[in-house]
Amino acid sequence: MCRLAKTVLIAINYVNATIGNVFRATPAQQAAQGQDVKGVTFMIPMTCISDLRDLAKRRVPRAFYEYAISGSYNEETLRANRTDLEAIRLRQRILIDVDKRDLSTTIVGQKAALPIALAPIGLLGMQHGDGEILAAKAANEAGVPFTLSTMSVCSIEQVAEATGKPFWFQVYVIRDRAFIEDLINRAKAANCSALVLTLDLQILGQRHRDVKNGLTVPPEIKISNVIDIATKLRWLWSIYNSRSKTFGNLAGHVKGMENVNSLAEWTASQFDPTLSWKDVAWIRKLWPGKLILKGIMDVEDAKLAAKSGADALIVSNHGGRQLDGAASSISMLPQIADAVGKDIEIMFDGGVRSGQDIMRALALGAKSCMVGRAYVYGLGAAGQAGVAKAIDILRKELDVTMALCGVSKVSDIGPQVIVRGERAVTETAKKAAPRAKAKAAKEEG
Numbered sequence: 256m257c258r259l260a261k262t263v264l265i266a267i268n269y270v271n272a273t274i275g276n277v278f279r280a281t282p283a284q285q286a287a288q289g290q291d292v293k294g295v296t297f298m299i300p301m302t303c304i305s306d307l308r309d310l311a312k313r314r315v316p317r318a319f320y321e322y323a324i325s326g327s328y329n330e331e332t333l334r335a336n337r338t339d340l341e342a343i344r345l346r347q348r349i350l351i352d353v354d355k356r357d358l359s360t361t362i363v364g365q366k367a368a369l370p371i372a373l374a375p376i377g378l379l380g381m382q383h384g385d386g387e388i389l390a391a392k393a394a395n396e397a398g399v400p401f402t403l404s405t406m407s408v409c410s411i412e413q414v415a416e417a418t419g420k421p422f423w424f425q426v427y428v429i430r431d432r433a434f435i436e437d438l439i440n441r442a443k444a445a446n447c448s449a450l451v452l453t454l455d456l457q458i459l460g461q462r463h464r465d466v467k468n469g470l471t472v473p474p475e476i477k478i479s480n481v482i483d484i485a486t487k488l489r490w491l492w493s494i495y496n497s498r499s500k501t502f503g504n505l506a507g508h509v510k511g512m513e514n515v516n517s518l519a520e521w522t523a524s525q526f527d528p529t530l531s532w533k534d535v536a537w538i539r540k541l542w543p544g545k546l547i548l549k550g551i552m553d554v555e556d557a558k559l560a561a562k563s564g565a566d567a568l569i570v571s572n573h574g575g576r577q578l579d580g581a582a583s584s585i586s587m588l589p590q591i592a593d594a595v596g597k598d599i600e601i602m603f604d605g606g607v608r609s610g611q612d613i614m615r616a617l618a619l620g621a622k623s624c625m626v627g628r629a630y631v632y633g634l635g636a637a638g639q640a641g642v643a644k645a646i647d648i649l650r651k652e653l654d655v656t657m658a659l660c661g662v663s664k665v666s667d668i669g670p671q672v673i674v675r676g677e678r679a680v681t682e683t684a685k686k687a688a689p690r691a692k693a694k695a696a697k698e699e700g
């Protein structure tokens with residue numbers, strides 16, 4: 256017996272000394288990676304957003320992980336968002352004093368420590384229990400805005416109560432206009448500091464993996480998913496302890512629809528293909544605060560947006576989740592910035608996975624970026640600390656990128672940081688396409 260105990264002890268020591276060392280970062284590495292974010296130490300150093308994505312892949316049930324990574328149909332636009340960004344070459348500069356750097360800015364007049372805001376993500380609370388609250392808290396600590404989706408798991412009121420700080424709220428105009436009016440009044444009551452009106456979801460694009468995983472209306476329970484979920488104990492525990500397990504903004508506010516299935520069916524019946532600029536005018540009247548129009552991908556629409564009385568527009572193709580075959584958002588940014596950049600503040604989203612990407616978007620005319628999957632991966636990987644880590648990675652990368660491009664202030668970032676002031680992104684992307692495409696597909700899959 257004694258010999259057995261000794262053998263077990265030796266084995267434990269051996270595992271600790273070998274495998275433990277392989278997976279645990281040394282204190283020096285931890286400091287280098289900034290792993291003191293929220294006092295959490297990651298077993299493997301999280302050096303970039305794809306490290307967080309890999310960890311999220313292991314921790315989040317497959318159906319929800321694939322819901323996050325997927326794009327619509329053949330995912331051409333999803334891939335183009337990345338390949339076109341990666342094809343933009345930054346201009347390396349030397350011997351310019353960049354000792355004091357300032358990454359802060361304003362977004363729709365509000366101070367932000369970084370030129371980013373966390374994008375609205377439906378069902379965020381299924382990546383990690385209380386996901387919306389944890390992401391909002393991480394954003395608050397980092398000094399950047401968080402946007403709560405209409406289709407969130409935690410409600411506006413729950414996020415407001417748990418964070419105690421203003422956040423942005425995203426709405427769609429759906430058929431039930433009375434519901435939207437009520438939702439906007441709830442956002443006002445919760446002291447939301449901006450309203451993001453998403454305009455590219457008048458009908459729903461299909462994501463093939465969601466259909467295969469049973470993330471449909473009504474949801475389909477698949478044995479393979481049940482088995483998969485049973486292996487994700489950390490995730491299960493977080494969901495078990497979470498404040499909400501339904502569509503938080505809908506439950507109790509849609510007559511006769513109380514369970515997840517009926518709420519999902521109600522939502523699916525609410526997409527409104529009759530949407531027009533009159534609806535934007537209607538929302539403008541209802542919401543006197545900062546208004547941001549999301550989903551602008553065309554110069555003509557951008558001109559109308561600039562005249563709509565909104566405070567900002569977001570050049571966005573919904574992260575490649577709606578019109579497959581649409582241009583990448585970065586390829587449309589320069590034309591839109593040229594056409595309306597003087598009349599309305601321009602934000603950008605679609606494919607931002609690094610500080611270098613933020614630099615590229617700012618160089619091509621955006622004042623700030625919305626970050627989507629990059630923080631979703633952080634949340635799935637490690638909850639609030641993971642989101643904090645994602646923001647921290649982007650901040651450090653942007654800081655170093657600015658320094659190496661000879662820029663000290665965010666407001667100084669312009670076309671001069673791009674090689675030959677290059678603005679014809681699509682042409683560059685065409686040349687870079689085959690290799691970059693394969694790489695992006697591998698990364699997202």
Ligand SMILES: Cc1cc2nc3c(=O)[nH]c(=O)nc-3n(C[C@H](O)[C@H](O)[C@H](O)COP(=O)(O)O)c2cc1C
Pocket residue numbers: 322323324336374375376377378404405406425453549571572573574575576604605606607625626627628629
């Ligand atoms: C899982 C997921 C859910 C999303 N849900 C919403 C949503 O509820 N409302 C919305 O306006 N956009 C939604 N989007 C789009 C994002 O707000 C944003 O436009 C997109 O993620 C940007 O692309 P990126 O993920 O490559 O950064 C969602 C995106 C993802 C990945």
